[in-house]
Amino acid sequence: MTLLAVERIKLFSTRSPWWCMALAIALTVGMASLIAANTGDQFPLNVAVTQSFTDFGMVVIMVMAALAATTEYRFGTIRATFLAVPSRTGALVAKATVVALLAGVVGEVVAFGSWGISKLIKPNVDLAINSTAEWRNVAGTGLVFMIAALLAVAVGILIRQTAGAVAILLVYTMLVENLIGLIPTLGQKIQRWLPFMHANNFRTADGAPVTDGPGAGSQLDFPFGPWGSLAYFAAIGVGLLVVALVVAKRRDA
Amino acid sequence: MIEAAGLTKHYGTTVAVDDLSFTVEAGRVTGFLGPNGAGKSTTMRMILGLDTPNKGRALIDGKPYVELKRPLGTVGALLDAKWVHPNRSARSHLRWLAKSNHISYQRVDEVLEMVGLTAVAHRNAGGFSLGMAQRLGIAGALLGDPSVLLFDEPVNGLDPEGIVWIRQFMHRLAGEGRTVLVSSHLLSEMAQTAQDLIVIGRGKLIAQTSTDQFIKDATEDSVRVRSPHADKLRELLDGSAAVTDDAVDGALVVHGMDPASIGELAAANGVVLHELSPTRGSLEEAFMQLTKESVEYHGA
Amino acid sequence: MTLLAVERIKLFSTRSPWWCMALAMVITIGMAALISANTDDRFPLTVSVSQGFSNFGMVVIMVMAALAVTTEYRFGTIRATFLAVPGRVQALLAKTAVVALLAGVVGEAVAFGSWGIGTLIKPDADMAINSSAEWRNVAGTGLVFALAAVLAVAVGVLVRQTAGAVAILLVYTMLVESLIGLIPTLGQKIQRWLPFQNSTNFQTAGNESFMNETGGLDYPFGPWGSLVYFAAICVGLLVVALVVAKRRDA
Numbered sequence: 001m002t003l004l005a006v007e008r009i010k011l012f013s014t015r016s017p018w019w020c021m022a023l024a025i026a027l028t029v030g031m032a033s034l035i036a037a038n039t040g041d042q043f044p045l046n047v048a049v050t051q052s053f054t055d056f057g058m059v060v061i062m063v064m065a066a067l068a069a070t071t072e073y074r075f076g077t078i079r080a081t082f083l084a085v086p087s088r089t090g091a092l093v094a095k096a097t098v099v100a101l102l103a104g105v106v107g108e109v110v111a112f113g114s115w116g117i118s119k120l121i122k123p124n125v126d127l128a129i130n131s132t133a134e135w136r137n138v139a140g141t142g143l144v145f146m147i148a149a150l151l152a153v154a155v156g157i158l159i160r161q162t163a164g165a166v167a168i169l170l171v172y173t174m175l176v177e178n179l180i181g182l183i184p185t186l187g188q189k190i191q192r193w194l195p196f197m198h199a200n201n202f203r204t205a206d207g208a209p210v211t212d213g214p215g216a217g218s219q220l221d222f223p224f225g226p227w228g229s230l231a232y233f234a235a236i237g238v239g240l241l242v243v244a245l246v247v248a249k250r251r252d253a
Numbered sequence: 254m255i256e257a258a259g260l261t262k263h264y265g266t267t268v269a270v271d272d273l274s275f276t277v278e279a280g281r282v283t284g285f286l287g288p289n290g291a292g293k294s295t296t297m298r299m300i301l302g303l304d305t306p307n308k309g310r311a312l313i314d315g316k317p318y319v320e321l322k323r324p325l326g327t328v329g330a331l332l333d334a335k336w337v338h339p340n341r342s343a344r345s346h347l348r349w350l351a352k353s354n355h356i357s358y359q360r361v362d363e364v365l366e367m368v369g370l371t372a373v374a375h376r377n378a379g380g381f382s383l384g385m386a387q388r389l390g391i392a393g394a395l396l397g398d399p400s401v402l403l404f405d406e407p408v409n410g411l412d413p414e415g416i417v418w419i420r421q422f423m424h425r426l427a428g429e430g431r432t433v434l435v436s437s438h439l440l441s442e443m444a445q446t447a448q449d450l451i452v453i454g455r456g457k458l459i460a461q462t463s464t465d466q467f468i469k470d471a472t473e474d475s476v477r478v479r480s481p482h483a484d485k486l487r488e489l490l491d492g493s494a495a496v497t498d499d500a501v502d503g504a505l506v507v508h509g510m511d512p513a514s515i516g517e518l519a520a521a522n523g524v525v526l527h528e529l530s531p532t533r534g535s536l537e538e539a540f541m542q543l544t545k546e547s548v549e550y551h552g553a
Numbered sequence: 554m555t556l557l558a559v560e561r562i563k564l565f566s567t568r569s570p571w572w573c574m575a576l577a578m579v580i581t582i583g584m585a586a587l588i589s590a591n592t593d594d595r596f597p598l599t600v601s602v603s604q605g606f607s608n609f610g611m612v613v614i615m616v617m618a619a620l621a622v623t624t625e626y627r628f629g630t631i632r633a634t635f636l637a638v639p640g641r642v643q644a645l646l647a648k649t650a651v652v653a654l655l656a657g658v659v660g661e662a663v664a665f666g667s668w669g670i671g672t673l674i675k676p677d678a679d680m681a682i683n684s685s686a687e688w689r690n691v692a693g694t695g696l697v698f699a700l701a702a703v704l705a706v707a708v709g710v711l712v713r714q715t716a717g718a719v720a721i722l723l724v725y726t727m728l729v730e731s732l733i734g735l736i737p738t739l740g741q742k743i744q745r746w747l748p749f750q751n752s753t754n755f756q757t758a759g760n761e762s763f764m765n766e767t768g769g770l771d772y773p774f775g776p777w778g779s780l781v782y783f784a785a786i787c788v789g790l791l792v793v794a795l796v797v798a799k800r801r802d803a
Contacts, residue, residue, distance in 0.1 A: 016716075052735040053735065162716045170727065182588060187591075324638075335629060337628065338630055341567050355555065
C-alpha cells in the first residue's frame with residue numbers, strides 16, 4: 001500500500017496527468033454532445049453512438065500512462081525511485097497499478113459522461129442501458145482504458161524515451177492496426193489477432209455496428225467472443241508488462 | 254565593453270531584475286556576484302538577446318546583441334554547459350556553430366586543442382563529464398575569437414584542477430584585452446578571479462566597484478588583545494578606539510587602532526599583553542551582510 | 554545558404570532523423586510489398602493500391618520534423634542557435650526548409666519505392682503511371698510529406714515539448730480528423746475543410762481502388778485546389794509559430 005501511495009503522490013504532483021485527464025474527459029464528452037446534438041431520423045442516436053469518441057480518450061490516457069514511466073527516466077527520478085524502493089518490480093507494479101486504476105476511472109467517467117450528456121441533449125431518445133451488449137459498450141470502457149494503460153506503461157518502461165514511446169503507441173494503435181487491413185485477404189486474417197481490434201470487439205460485439213474509424217474492426221471474424229476478446233487483450237497488456245518488468249530488473253537503472 | 258541601462262524583467266508579478274545599470278570594461282575580469290536567484294542568469298540572457306527586457310536595454314560594444322552581424326565573432330558565451338545535444342559529437346556541435354558564423358573548421362580544431370578536448374572530439378557530448386562539458390562550452394564561446402566573453406557560474410561542479418584552469422584562462426583572456434564577465438554566487442571564488450565586481454541582490458544593483466575596494470569596505474579590520482590587566486587597558490583605549498569583548502574567551506576586540514599603536518600604548522603604561530593579533534573579517538560574512546536583505550530563500 | 558548548411562549539419566549529426574527516415578521507408582515499402590503480394594483478381598493491384606501505406610511514412614516523417622525542433626528546446630541548443638543566429642525567423646526558416654526538403658525526398662522515395670516494389674512483385678499488373686491522377690498519387694507524395702513536415706515543425710515550435718507536440722500531431726492526424734466524421738451530417742461538412750482530408754484528396758482524387766477511403770466527401774476544391782489549401786494551412790501555422798518564437802523568451 002505504501003508503494004501505491006508513493007506512486008499516487010508522484011503522479012498527482014506533476015501537471016501532465018491532470019492535463020491528459022482533463023483533455024481526455026472534456027474532449028470526448030464534448031464530442032459526444034456534438035454527435036448527440038446532430039443525430040436525427042436519418043442518423044438515430046443510440047447507446048453505441050454515444051460512445052463513438054471514446055477511442056480519443058483512450059489514446060490520450062495511453063500517452064499519460066507512457067509519460068508516467070518515461071518522464072521518470074528522462075528526469076532521472078527512476079533512480080531515486082529505485083534507491084527508495086530497491087525492489088524494482090514492486091515499484092513498477094505499483095506505478096502500473098496506480099496508472100491503470102486512474103485510467104479505469106477516467107474510462108468510466110468518459111463513457112458515462114458521453115452517455116449522460118447525450119441523454120440530457122436528447123431526452124426523448126431511448127438511451128436505457130438494458131442489454132449486456134450495451135453494458136459492455138459503456139461500462140466496459142473503463143476496463144479497456146485500464147488494459148491500454150498497462151500496455152502503455154510497459155512500452156514506456158521498455159523504450160524509456162518519451163518521443164519514441166508516444167510515437168510507437170499512437171502510430172501502432174491508430175494507424176498500423178487499421179492499415180494492416182489494407183493487405184488483401186491476409187490483412188483481415190492478421191487483424192483478427194491484433195490487441196486493439198479485440199478491445200473493440202469486446203465493447204462493440206453484438207451491438208450496433210460502428211461505421212467508420214478505428215472501430216471498423218467490428219466486422220472482423222474474431223476468434224473469440226466479447227469476453228474472450230477482453231481476456232486476450234488483457235493477456236497481451238499484462239504479458240508486455242511482465243516483459244518490461246523483467247527487462248527493467250536486469251537492466252542498469 | 255558591455256553596458257546595461259535600466260534593465261528590468263518581470264515574470265508575472267515577480268520582479269527578477271529591477272532597473273539594473275552597469276558597465277563592464279575591457280581588459281579586466283569582472284565578477285557578477287549575487288546569491289542564487291538574484292537575477293544573474295536572467296541579466297546575462299537579456300544581454301545576449303535571449304530574453305527581452307520589459308524595460309531598459311543592454312549594449313555590447315554599443316549595439317544590441319540581435320544587431321550583431323556575426324555575433325560569435327563579437328561575443329562568446331557559456332551560459333549552460335548542458336546546452337548540447339547528447340547524441341551529437343563535440344566536433345559536430347562546434348561545426349554547426351562555426352558554420353553559422355562563417356568560421357573555418359580549422360578553427361574548430363584549434364579551440365578543441367585549446368580546451369584539451371581533441372582526443373574526445375568524436376565522442377557524443379552526452380557522455381561527457383561536467384568538466385568536459387564545461388570545456389566544450391568554453392570552446393564554443395571562443396570559436397569566433399570574440400572580444401567579449403560571458404560565463405555563467407563556470408566553476409560550478411568542477412574539481413579544483415578545473416577551477417584553477419578556468420581561472421587562469423579567464424585572466425589570460427582579459428590580459429589579451431577582452432571584456433570578461435563571469436557570474437558566481439561565491440565571493441571567495443570571485444575574490445580570486447575578478448578584478449572588478451558587480452554585486453546584485455533581488456535583481457537590484459548593490460555595488461559596482463573594484464574587488465579590493467569591495468572587500469576593504471565590506472570587511473573591517475580589528476585587533477584581538479588578551480591581557481591580565483584587561484580593565485586597565487580598556488580605560489587606556491577608551492576615547493581613541495572602540496572596544497568590545499569577545500564573547501567566547503573574554504579577549505578584547507579593538508576597532509579603529511592598528512596593532513603597533515596598541516602595543517606601544519600598552520608598553521608605555523606597563524600593561525602586559527598575552528595576545529595581540531590583527532584579524533580580518535571574512536569575505537563570506539561581509540557578502541552575507543550585504544546581501545542579507547536580498548536573499549530569496551532563507552534556511553530555517 | 555549558410556543557415557541551410559547549419560541546419561543540415563545539426564539534423565544529420567544526431568541519430569533520430571536517420572532512424573525516422575529508415576523506418577518511414579522500410580516499413581512503408583515493406584508493407585507495399587506485402588500488399589502487392591496478396592493482391593489477386595478480387596483485389597487487383599493498381600498504382601493507387603501500391604500507395605496504400607504511404608500515410609504511415611508521413612506520420613513518421615512528421616514525428617521527425619517535430620523532433621527536429623523540440624529536441625532543440627529540450628537540450629537548450631535552441632539558445633545556442635539563437636546566440637549564433639540572433640535572427641530567429643531566419644534560423645527557424647532554414648530549419649523548416651531543410652526538414653521539408655528532406656521530407657519531400659523521403660516522400661518520393663517512399664512513393665516510388667512502393668510503386669517499384671509492386672511492379673517487381675506483380676510484373677503483369679497494370680502499373681504504368683499514365684494519367685495525371687496517377688502521377689499525383691505517386692509523385693505528389695513528396696509534396697504532401699514536405700508540407701506535413703512544415704506543419705509539424707510549426708507545432709514543434711509552438712509546443713516546444715516533445716511529448717506534447719508528437720501526441721498532438723499524431724492524435725490529430727490519425728484520429729481526430731476521421732472521428733469527426735462520426736458526427737452525423739455536420740461531421741462530413743467539417744471534414745471537407747480539414748487539412749489532411751484535403752491532402753488525401755490531392756493524392757487520391759480520380760484514383761479508383763478497393764481501398765479508397767476518401768470517396769464520399771464532397772470537397773470544396775479539386776485535387777490541386779486541395780493541395781493549395783493544405784499548403785496554406787501548413788504555411789499559415791508556420792507563420793504563427795515564427796511570430797510567437799520571435800516574441801517569446803528563448
